[in-house]
Amino acid sequence: MLKINENRLIEDLRELSLIGATAAGGVSRPALTVHDIEARQWYRSKIAAAGLDYALDGAGNQSAILRSDPPSDKRILAGSHLDSVPDGGRYDGALGLLVAFEALRTIKDNGIRPALTLEAVNFTDEEGAIMGLMGSRALVGQLEAADLERSKIAPEELTKRLDAAGISRESMLGARRDDVLAWIELHIEQGTRLEDENIDIGVVDAIVGIRSLKLSLYGEAAHAGAKPMRQRRDALWGAAAFVLRARQHIMDNYTPGVCNIGMIGAEPGAFNIVPAQVDMALEFRHGSLQEMAAMGDDLLGLLEECAREFDLRASFEETPAVHPARMSETVMSAIERAAAALGLSHRRMLSFAGHDTQSMAQICPAAMFFVPSARGISHNPAEFTSAADCVNGANLMLHTLLEVIETLS
8 A cells, every 4th residue: 555755754844843943842933934934945945855846826825736647727735834823832734734745745756647636735824823824714715905904913014924925915815716626634633532532533524613702891990998898890700700600501501612711801900999890802612603603692691691690781892703614525535435444543523723624615625634632732842743643644644635536536
């Protein structure tokens, strides 16, 4: 059976981990910063050395291309991203790109001319240093000028970073493609389900949707000593009640859905003043759009309930939602057939983290699969996936690509 070059893959992972390496053993390559640009240059040099074609689109997405004979109008894409969170791990994104690249090299090295053109794609800014899923959103035509205006970095800094990658705001808005036939992504699990169950591969059947809201509760500032407890309109009391009730309600009614309150602030913010206002950042996730809507209704209902109980006023603001993405049965089945042929145990599972596959599923049959991540650690220098699991993932990517080619050509 055709297999990837194990030593070459592991050496590539080692080389890449030196770019943006941190003292703790991780990497820092936020999108289009110096180290991300260096990693992108490294990838381009690897593409040239492999004898594959190179392409850079208007969003800065880089592709290694193995052309079919004759060249096909439609293409199968696979890959992930090279950017990282600050002081993140070596495997998140990077492994997914390198296994796709290694699969293309292996096909080429063995003299196979695929019936469909293949691309190994490095998407720009998956992690959201500028905006989440920026490159893949641009490719599917979902990036708008207003999104660039809402960038997490200042306009001058955004211009500087785009210039460094050889792109512009205008080119990003024109990066939409209509030649994608299918998409496949490998990622580390970022959880412990595979490790706990001693399973080799997780075939993702859906990626959760994400809704984010800013919640506010308004009470009345008062002297922390002189105001009797029973007379207080303490906004923090209401917020504390909401946090605990939201936790229990979601666990009881929406598992495997999750919610999180990751930021909270009280005003005026002094030891001796009863809090008059509390702001909270709420995020919740589920794989079902219907369940997402119900979760939102329930959580806002709980907020109003807590406001009434503590004699407060409540308000909320919502940012644009990320909708759940169902994976393609065609591509999932191809992953499962390839896993069976390789003798890899597998099961289907939900992804609770967002990925570029979420964007790609909107324009083509798309799916992704997980390899185990030790102790579920991710976005952390301690992130680790064994060499054996990396190789399993690369061989699975190789044979999944071949299965999808056979199915779709």
